[in-house]
Amino acid sequence: MLSCADWSPPYSWCPLSGPGFESRRRRAKTPNETATPHPWPRPRRSTRPISRLAMDRIKDKLNALSSKADSLEKENDSLRAEVRQLNQDLAAKVALIETLHAKVQAAERALDAADDAAEEVKRLVAKLNMLEIEADNSERQIKAIEAERDSWEKKYEEQSQKHLATRKELDELALHLENL
Structure with a gap:
């Protein structure tokens, strides 16, 4: 696979070629640096120009x-x-949940108060x-006591x-005795 850095400058249509992109090209290793193997094989540089048909396809x-x-x-924008x-809807739903949670807690407190x-x-x-x-027992006792009182009053009267x-008999007897 060719990279833009491997192409020669006449291909100005490549967005990564031209001035300012020289730093992307591989620099030559100095003898003191160790050579690391390239992760993929380098393409061969072609000296032939790319055909017009290939250029059109590209x-x-x-x-x-x-x-x-x-x-x-x-x-991506949409x-x-x-x-x-959705984040706004989520925030609205979270606020609604918090409001409903507060109402539920208030209702639970009211329910607890109602239970109490x-x-x-x-x-x-x-x-x-x-x-x-x-009171009924006291009333019955009062009636019984009143009945007992009435009975005692009746006995007292008798x-x-x-x-x-x-x-009177005694007075009559005394009077009779005095007369005698």
């Missing part, structure tokens, strides 16, 4: 490669724009039920009446 190939490079550059757009409130309500309902049971009747 130009066509260069034009094809140039147009392919242009199309690849356009494709892909870069697509990557830029529900536990407190259950505790208060249980306490209210206990208090209602105690005893009072008996006492009065007995006293």
